Amino acid sequence: MKMDEFSRIKRYFAPLSSTELGSLGLRDDAAILPVNDSSHLVVSSDALVQGVHFRSEDTPYYVARKALRTNLSDLAAMGSQPVAYTLTLIIGREQQNKTCDWLEKFAAGLACDQDEFKISLIGGDSVTSPGPTTISITIFGKPNPSGSIFRSNAKVGDEIFVSGTIGDAALGLGLLKGEITLDTKEHADHLLDRYRLPRPRTALGKALGGVASAAMDVSDGLLQDLGHICAESNVGAVVEWRDIPISESANLLLNENDNVIELILNGGDDYEIVFTASPSSRQKVMEASDRSNTPVTRIGHINSGVSVSVIDGSGRAMELGSKGYRHA
Amino acid sequence: MKMDEFSRIKRYFAPLSSTELGSLGLRDDAAILPVNDSSHLVVSSDALVQGVHFRSEDTPYYVARKALRTNLSDLAAMGSQPVAYTLTLIIGREQQNKTCDWLEKFAAGLACDQDEFKISLIGGDSVTSPGPTTISITIFGKPNPSGSIFRSNAKVGDEIFVSGTIGDAALGLGLLKGEITLDTKEHADHLLDRYRLPRPRTALGKALGGVASAAMDVSDGLLQDLGHICAESNVGAVVEWRDIPISESANLLLNENDNVIELILNGGDDYEIVFTASPSSRQKVMEASDRSNTPVTRIGHINSGVSVSVIDGSGRAMELGSKGYRHA
Structure with missing residues (x-):
């Protein structure tokens, strides 16, 4: 049986998530991880798969920026200001024979948006795959000083x-x-x-x-x-x-x-x-x-x-x- | 031209990384992200690709645990105690026709190791791909109270x-x-x-x-x-x-x-x-x-x-x- 993303998360992964650690039941745009008594970090992850979320012919410069920006958008929806991100780059078959050229443009796209959004890379992983290129980013932000914005607080009459x-x-x-x-x-x-x-x-x-x-x-x-x-x-x-x-x-x-x-x-x-x-x-x-x-x-x-x-x-x-x- | 992982990271990604934000030049097992003046979070990412890091015939129960444990090992090498993780699960072609069964065993593996290592899931993403199943985890830990352990501090005579x-x-x-x-x-x-x-x-x-x-x-x-x-x-x-x-x-x-x-x-x-x-x-x-x-x-x-x-x-x-x- 095939299941949609939301059913998968609700059935298999939500039971693994921790309210105490700010998972919000995996039902919001980001988690709000407590780091100590007074500090939290807003954390969100989003992946783009070649052929699903971007097209093979899309230029790596734009693919990189789209990958960062979909993650930045999740933080924006929580009212959070972005700080840093980790990048796990799974380099697919098509890109492996032109890795240098592809990576150069991909990195240039990241650099451009790092400047624009005042964020930096802090870690990640880089592996190769016989399948499509896949970009998995986890992004970190500061909570909104006036309070995070959740999905769950809309009121009748709003x-x-x-x-x-x-x-x-x-x-x-x-x-x-x-x-x-x-x-x-x-x-x-x-x-x-x-x-x-x-x-x-x-x-x-x-x-x-x-x-x-x-x-x-x-x-x-x-x-x-x-x-x-x-x-x-x-x-x-x-x-x-x-x-x-x-x-x-x-x-x-x-x-x-x-x-x-x-x-x-x-x-x-x-x-x-x-x-x-x-x-x-x-x-x-x-x-x-x-x-x-x-x-x-x-x-x-x-x-x-x-x-x-x-x-x-x-x-x-x-x-x-x-x-x-x-x-x- | 093909490049190995370390050359790729050094050439394309290290220049994007921030020392100030604890990236350690992308040359250590984890980053140490400052969250406020007194708190840091240890952050590491590691991905497993089907056919590269695990075999198609490996049971999802063990694949899940291996994915978590390779990340836990990175934190251990920094002297850090694990707290939480995000999971980006890219469900490959082979698994899409048996999603429920596969996910049930995969989630059971995660649950087992969450108990053992006292960690919880706080977020992530779940997408499908025409390629191999790929598991991308970012793990978060507390810094060692006696100081993090880096790769860069070995001394002659040690x-x-x-x-x-x-x-x-x-x-x-x-x-x-x-x-x-x-x-x-x-x-x-x-x-x-x-x-x-x-x-x-x-x-x-x-x-x-x-x-x-x-x-x-x-x-x-x-x-x-x-x-x-x-x-x-x-x-x-x-x-x-x-x-x-x-x-x-x-x-x-x-x-x-x-x-x-x-x-x-x-x-x-x-x-x-x-x-x-x-x-x-x-x-x-x-x-x-x-x-x-x-x-x-x-x-x-x-x-x-x-x-x-x-x-x-x-x-x-x-x-x-x-x-x-x-x-x-």
Whole structure:
């Protein structure tokens, strides 16, 4: 029997995890490991597999940066500031005959993002494999001084916000795969770039400490990830389709093809932050947006339901594909 | 061009590492990450790839334990006590059709060693891959209260010690591969067991804090690993062949086949600790051995040379294969 990632973790690994040591039941973006009475370290791990999370033809410079940035995004969603990381690089068959060239570009990508995010490599492992190249990173951050942001604290009545624009990365991947076409080069480039290089919302995450009630990064798709917040918080959510921030490039595609709606709502790889906050914190949310220079849009609210629904302009629930979330 | 692991790390990754953040130039068994002014966390990562570090037919119960124990061994060599770990499990093609059964046994192996070593899982990632199953673990430990033990502090005149017996795991692998035969089942089982299940020397590592001048775990082979201590400490070493502790089982093979000498000196996977200590600390070394209930044997001394040599009973340097170490 095949199982999805969340079922695997819940069934086999959550029973091995320690609440005392900050595992959060393996149900959040990171662990918060106590180091002594007064200090904690935020710890998150994320792996990219060639052929699954990146394409063989992707340049190692971008693969390295994507690997770092997906990890940085997990810390951002906890409100944590990154400090350091370990890298376990499993060099696959295809790369072994061009190791020097590949590694040089890969290391240059890491160096670039180390500068940008003020982090450093502290350890890891480097092995070869007869299979695909795989990059396994564990990243370390300082907890948010105003308090870490968990998935599990959304309250009925909270407003739901999202950073940036949603759907661009999934559309970029669609373009790369030839499933979608877009004639305007400028817009196509924008979408491709969003797929290729996540922008972890580190500054926004920092600013949301003490402001957001719950947060998660949008890696698997807006509805699925908002569904995780709802499941952990034991609440439901209503999202207004017309309020979801969509880029000009995505809008061009949306005007041509209704199926794009599904990609926007359920596509992954945006690495924006979806978060909730009490209505009384709306001013603070806007200040956090200003302070971090990150656009933030209100897209709905938390209710006492058991699912995430999306409503259209006339208030009717939209019919969506299979990714809809419903908790017990 | 192909490069070995150490060249890859030195050329591409060491320049990305931060001394300030305790990377030790990526040249030791673990990093020592400062968390605040008074606290550090010892961090090490180690990956096992199916077909490279374990065999497809190995049971997941033992694969899990081996993955944890190779990481525990790195901490032991730093004198650190383990606390927690993150697991990134890359489930390969072969395992995907029997995921439940495989994961159940894998998780049971982790649970067993969590109990034994008093550690817990705090996070990780779980993905699938079209290639081999790969286990990437990052482990966290408390620094030794009497001071961490580095590779770089061996001094001319220090004595060299090793825990347990050397060569068993490589001979066990030889038996598994059918390259060696041994008729006595009891002895064959002993060697197979040494290959299958490393015994990280956690208690000895703890006891050696403030006693050993340098240490490393024997994962790549005694001469190669002692060579790393010498390279980092800028010294040479002389090892006396007759003093190397060899199990009764290994001795049986040795009596039949001279080639076994090479396997004992250069084979890997023993996960014993090779360490150095000042001659004035010999009593303390023996106390550490007693306290940790771990046999320790003096096998040679550090000199001002540039290589590791092995001498026979008459004091002559033995001719050995290509793994000999020589630093600039």
